Amino acid sequence: xxxxxxxxxxxxxxxxxxxxxxxxxxxxxxxxxxxxxxxxxxxxxxxxxxxxxxxxxxxxxxxxxxxxxxxxxxxxxxxxxxxxxxxxxxxxxxxxxxxxxxxxxxxxxxxxxxxxxxxxxxxxxxxxxxxxxxxxxxxxxxxxx
Numbered sequence: 324x325x326x327x328x329x330x331x332x333x334x335x336x337x338x339x340x341x342x343x344x345x346x347x348x349x350x351x352x353x354x355x356x357x358x359x360x361x362x363x364x365x366x367x368x369x370x371x372x373x374x375x376x377x378x379x380x381x382x383x384x385x386x387x388x389x390x391x392x393x394x395x396x397x398x399x400x401x402x403x404x405x406x407x408x409x410x411x412x413x414x415x416x417x418x419x420x421x422x423x424x425x426x427x428x429x430x431x432x433x434x435x436x437x438x439x440x441x442x443x444x445x446x447x448x449x450x451x452x453x454x455x456x457x458x459x460x461x462x463x464x465x466x467x468x
Contacts, residue, residue, distance in 0.1 A: 325373040325385070326429055329437040329467060332368040332419060334400065337361040337444025338451045342408035345370060346399035346416070347387045355401045360408075366444065368400065369437070372421075374429045382426050389421065396421040400442075402451045415453035417442065423461045431464060438462040 337343060344355035345368045359366045373385040377393075384396045391397050397420050403413030419442060428438070440462050446452040 325375045326432070327371050328374045328384070328424070328429060328432065329369065329371050330398075330462075331437055331439040331465075332398070332400070333439065333441045334366040334368070334417075334444040334452075335441055336363055337366055338413070338449075339363040341403055341411060341413055341451055342406040343368075343444075343451070344401050344406040345388060346390070346401050346405075349390060355406045358406055361444070374424070376426065380426060382424060382429055384421050384424060390418075396424075397455075402453065413451050415451050417451070417453050418455040420456065420459055421462075422459075428462070428464070435467050436464050437467045439465050 339361050342358055342360050343366055344358035347354050347356045357368050370388055372389050375383045375385055377383050383393045388398050389396050397418050400417040402415040403411035405414055405416055442456050443452050
């Protein structure tokens, strides 16, 4: 049995003029979807994953957006040339952990709730934030407005 889980990533204050998008697929066989060009206001990426209960009762997140091993899932935000922006000086990915999304959390969700997180969009170097988000404040439940 699987449950649909809606995730919303809020990318705060991303570098202006850069294309950002959600990676769908793995390895070199992927496409970037939900592409947005930043004007320095927050960008929102909302999408679904499937939560399947394993034999041990733990959640395994599945679907075209879920990357990594079943024990260490994450999603990628593609940036600049990785998001298909020709001529961009940026070729980066932002790795957002799906850790903390467990059976207890999924069981609190209804069809009117989603999980969301906020991620800084600009890195310490002034360019787009990249690599694994640290520190990561985790996923929170909110209404699906």
